[in-house]
Amino acid sequence: MSTQxxxxxxxxxxxxxxxxxxxxxxxxxxxxxxTAYDACFGQLLSEAGVDVILIGDSLGMVLQGHDxxxxxxxxxxxxxxxxxxxxxxxxxxxGDMPFMSYASETQTLENAARLMRAGAQMIKLEGGAxxxxxxxxxxxxxxxxxxxxxxxPQSINRIGGYHVQGRDPRQAESMLTExxxxxxxxxxxxxxxxxxxxxxxxxSEALEIPVIGIGAGPATDGQVMVLHDVLGIxxxxxxxxxxxxxxxxxxxxxxxxxxxxxxxxQQFPAPEHCFD
Ligand code: KIV
Numbered sequence: 001m002s003t004q005x006x007x008x009x010x011x012x013x014x015x016x017x018x019x020x021x022x023x024x025x026x027x028x029x030x031x032x033x034x035t036a037y038d039a040c041f042g043q044l045l046s047e048a049g050v051d052v053i054l055i056g057d058s059l060g061m062v063l064q065g066h067d068x069x070x071x072x073x074x075x076x077x078x079x080x081x082x083x084x085x086x087x088x089x090x091x092x093x094x095g096d097m098p099f100m101s102y103a104s105e106t107q108t109l110e111n112a113a114r115l116m117r118a119g120a121q122m123i124k125l126e127g128g129a130x131x132x133x134x135x136x137x138x139x140x141x142x143x144x145x146x147x148x149x150x151x152x153p154q155s156i157n158r159i160g161g162y163h164v165q166g167r168d169p170r171q172a173e174s175m176l177t178e179x180x181x182x183x184x185x186x187x188x189x190x191x192x193x194x195x196x197x198x199x200x201x202x203x204s205e206a207l208e209i210p211v212i213g214i215g216a217g218p219a220t221d222g223q224v225m226v227l228h229d230v231l232g233i234x235x236x237x238x239x240x241x242x243x244x245x246x247x248x249x250x251x252x253x254x255x256x257x258x259x260x261x262x263x264x265x266q267q268f269p270a271p272e273h274c275f276d
Contacts, residue, residue, distance in 0.1 A: 016051045016092040018122065018144055018188055024051075025210045025221045032263045033094075033212055033224035034256070037063055037080045041227060042087030048256035050091055052212070054224060055081045055120070057096040057154070062228040069153045072098040074111055078118040085119025094146050094189075095120030099154045108134045112143050122188065126152040128178035132185040139186025147187040149175060150216065151194035162238075164215075164275045166195045172202075179203045191224065192216040194240070197274045215240030217274040223263045230259050240273045 014020070024031045033052035036042045037059045045053050059080055060072035081095045095115040102108040102125055112123045122144040125131045135145045150165045159165075166172045176199075179190055190211045192200050197217025204211040204220050213220030215238065225241070228234040231252065232243030244262070248254035262268035 013046075013049065013090050015090040018092065021051065021092065021189070021210045021222070025208075030263050030266060031210070031212075031222035032260050033222055034230060034259065035059075035225070035227045036084050036087075037227075038083045039087030042084035042091075043089055044087075044253060045227075045256060046087075046089040046091040048253060049260045050256065052094060052222065052224070053084060053088065053091045054094045054124070055084050055096065056124075056226070057098050058226050062226060062234060068156050070099045070156075072096075074098060074101055074114060078114060081115060081118040081120050088119075092122070093120050094122045094124050096124045102131070102134050105134070105137060109137060109141070112138050116143060122146050124148050124191065126154045128175070129181055132181050135182055135185040135187050139188070144188040145186065146189040146191055146212075147179075147182040148191040148193065149179060149182075149195075150192045153193075162194070164194045164196065166199045167275075172196070172199045175199065176203055176206060179207060183207050183209050192220060194275065196276055198276070215273070215275060218266055218269050223269065225259070231255060239275070240269060242268060242270075242273060 021031055031051040033054055034045050034050050035054045035056045035058055036045050042053060057069040057072040060066045060069045077095060077098055097111060101111040115123050124146040125134060126148040128149055131147060135147060138145050166175050188209055190207060190209060192213045194215040200213050200216035201219035210221040212222035212224050214224045229241040231245045244255040244259045248258055
């Protein structure tokens with residue numbers, strides 16, 4: 001396997017690709033993901049062994065101070081993806097398509113291409129069955145898609161709050177059906193946010209593609225967290241968050257390495273971080 005990093009600099013760690021993540025799922029080896037928005041943290045995360053870096057539209061809340069992700073623009077995403085790309089040393093980079101940037105076919109294709117040119121290696125779309133067509137369009141054109149289901153913050157005004165999704169058996173059933181549909185449409189990764197741990201387990205076992213979770217319990221193939229939550233500097237601390245900096249003996253680098261070790265050894269998430 002090549003040791004050339006995505007940023008073009010050699011590193012001791014093999015570059016993580018989509019096929020690395022697929023193999024990890026087959027071997028039942030957990031993979032790690034954290035958000036980053038700049039070059040410095042992009043480098044720190046990849047040097048700490050974080051497999052996947054998500055340049056998430058959560059930047060609208062943690063960097064820009066908005067109360068939702070809705071104000072984030074394509075220009076914001078391009079800027080932050082290109083910053084992280086410059087710092088990255090071999091992690092796999094996923095870039096978020098911001099609110100209303102994939103509302104039509106033309107918009108979806110043009111905007112996804114802009115994020116890939118900025119340095120994303122996969123793009124993330126929020127939604128269920130309704131994003132199957134866009135997922136298929138992108139996948140057929142060589143753009144890998146991460147489909148984000150469960151709590152989808154871009155739909156916060158329709159959902160009505162940051163609540164767990166899929167507790168109702170009918171909703172759980174339709175989430176499983178939609179997850180299968182997205183896999184068939186060509187999604188390469190599924191991300192589940194704030195869903196009961198049993199539902200996340202069922203979906204992870206039903207799909208061939210890697211499933212990554214946040215607030216979705218220990219059974220998903222990978223775990224993702226917002227960087228500011230892991231460092232304990234977010235103004236609110238949801239149940240599924242753990243502050244890894246508090247117990248770190250080695251500052252931020254140590255906290256990031258502890259997060260990686262805790263996910264790989266399946267010590268995180270613990271029962272107190274999960275929803276039933
Ligand atoms: O935007 C983001 O950071 C995300 C994570 C919360 C998964 O989508």
